[in-house]
Every structure is written in C-alpha cells, then in structure tokens.
Amino acid sequence: GKTVAFRFDIDGVDVTESTDADHRPFKEGFRSDISGITHACGHDGHITMGLALAKLIAQSLDDFSGKFRFIFQTAEEGTRGAVGMEAAGVTKGVDYLLGGHIGFQATTMRGIICGTKKLLATTKFDVNLQGKSAHAAGAPQNGANALLAAAEMALDMHGITRHADGVTRINVGVLRAGEGRNVIAPNGYLACETRGESTELNEFMKAKCMDIVEGVSKIYGVSYDVQVTGGTAGGDSDEATTQLYEDAAKASPFIDDDKIVRELNFGACEDFAHFMRSVQDAGGKSGYLMIGTTLAAGHHNAKFDFDEDSLLAGVDVYLRCAYKLNGKI
Numbered sequence: 001g002k003t004v005a006f007r008f009d010i011d012g013v014d015v016t017e018s019t020d021a022d023h024r025p026f027k028e029g030f031r032s033d034i035s036g037i038t039h040a041c042g043h044d045g046h047i048t049m050g051l052a053l054a055k056l057i058a059q060s061l062d063d064f065s066g067k068f069r070f071i072f073q074t075a076e077e078g079t080r081g082a083v084g085m086e087a088a089g090v091t092k093g094v095d096y097l098l099g100g101h102i103g104f105q106a107t108t109m110r111g112i113i114c115g116t117k118k119l120l121a122t123t124k125f126d127v128n129l130q131g132k133s134a135h136a137a138g139a140p141q142n143g144a145n146a147l148l149a150a151a152e153m154a155l156d157m158h159g160i161t162r163h164a165d166g167v168t169r170i171n172v173g174v175l176r177a178g179e180g181r182n183v184i185a186p187n188g189y190l191a192c193e194t195r196g197e198s199t200e201l202n203e204f205m206k207a208k209c210m211d212i213v214e215g216v217s218k219i220y221g222v223s224y225d226v227q228v229t230g231g232t233a234g235g236d237s238d239e240a241t242t243q244l245y246e247d248a249a250k251a252s253p254f255i256d257d258d259k260i261v262r263e264l265n266f267g268a269c270e271d272f273a274h275f276m277r278s279v280q281d282a283g284g285k286s287g288y289l290m291i292g293t294t295l296a297a298g299h300h301n302a303k304f305d306f307d308e309d310s311l312l313a314g315v316d317v318y319l320r321c322a323y324k325l326n327g328k329i
C-alpha cells in the first residue's frame, strides 16, 4: 500500500476573543481561556477532524493496507512551522499528502472546493536598525537617524514596481523607532512581509526589499540586521489529488453535488504549500481543499466561529480518500 499523510494545523492566532453577549463561544462557555490568543482561524476544527479521522482509521485497521501518517503542525500562522517539520522528515516517503482548511472561500454548508490553486509564496522578516543618538538641536549632524531610515524604507518598500508575471504583495505592518523628542533616533524596527503568486515572484519582492534596506541604510549611515522569521513556497494542488477529493465529495452524504467546486485560487498563504511542494518534487501527489462552513465572523476576527457540522463533511471526505488510496475493500 501507499504512505498517505494527513496534515492538520493546530495553532491559535494573536487575537483576544470577544466577550460580547452575542458571541456563541462566550455565551456557551467555550471561549479561549488565554487573553490575546484564540482559535480565530478554525485550527481547533482541524485538530478535531484529525483526531476523529485517526480514531476511525484505527478502529478499522483490517480494512487497510499501506501506512497512514498524521501530521499535527504547529505555528502555521506566520508560516513558521512547516519548514522545520519538513526538514525533520515528516513528509519523507509520502505518496499522498492531504490537507485543507475550513472556510475561507468555501462559505456554504455542505460545499467544498476540491483543488486549491495559487497558494501564495511569502517571506516574513524583521529589520533592526542601529543608528547613533545626538542632540537634535545642538549637534544633529553627529547623529545617524534610524527613524528616518525606517520611515523611508517603509515607503520605498510599498513603492516597489510590480512584476508583470503575476500578483505580488508587500506590507510593513510594524514600525517602531526613537527614544526621545529631542534626540536623534538611534534605533529602528520594521516587521515586514512579501508575497508572490509564485515562489519566483516572492523572491523578486524580497530581493527588492533587501536592496532598499541596504541602500537606505547607507544614505542615513545606520547599520542593519535582517532576520527572516517565517516563509513558505507557493504551490498548486495537482490533478490527481483534485480528482481524488472530487470523487470523495461526490460520494459523501454530507456534501451537495451542486456545491462542489473543482478548482479555485486561494490568493493567500498557507505553509501547507511548503509540504506540498516537497512531496510533489519527490514524485508524490498533494492537494489542498477548502471545506464549506458558514462563519459568524471572518478568519482572525475576535468573533470568529464556525458551524461544527462542517467537520463531519471534512472527516468524511478524508476517510473516503483513505479508503480509495489504501482500502482493501
């Protein structure tokens, strides 16, 4: 039999969950216990599906040949988890890697998007600037202004010429600098991210950012340190896996035929793409599906909440894929 891996991401998001009376998790007592962190992306649903699927397969081992591997992945948010786990060998020898997400573009109950395309590539990086403090009126010429350098970097990055080959994104999400009103700012910090429709397009954006950091640092006489904190390759679900998901969805009593979408572009990043790419490059098959659910509020919103019936559809599709790939019956 084959080695079939399922990947479920398990981390929360840096969001404080709502305490409004109309927020069901608060009303019914299953709101996050931890201030500032909650499952506002639905990964708690993914954990649930993974455990249910593992239980169902374990209960029926005589039905199967081959091997199953369950990858419960940390730190998907910020695309920090897959790179390390892949390096540790979790996708080694995998013939089929299956995974997905509840919600996103799949916004109807009993619906599914089988083959997700164009998972964006991304790089997350921090820039730390070291300038020199000086009296702002008495001797500004002796300072090296890290605040102005940081500000110019942020504007220049957002002004990078776009690439004709496809979609790119840039965001400087945090800028901190300075120590006092009458002091030339000796320090600066920027939290940045680039994205691209392909790995190559993301690399183009990242290289331009590095040029800006280097060039602007020279102008202001500051030194810099760049730390890459996360990232993932881009990727597409392949035909074989898309077909596998579609066949499973058509057979599932929890999904309606007229709500099956064969392919759709994701337009966001998911570090599943890093696993997917490594499996596909090694000759295996992999694809990413989206399981339909209605949402009380969007992903990463303080009032995020999904319809738990959607988990049944997800587990059923994965189980049908398991039988299709490794079932004896």
Ligand SMILES: [Zn+2]
Residues within 6 Å of the ligand: 013, 040, 041, 077, 299, 300
């Ligand atoms: Zn998320």
Ligand SMILES: [Zn+2]
Residues within 6 Å of the ligand: 041, 042, 043, 076, 101
């Ligand atoms: Zn997510």
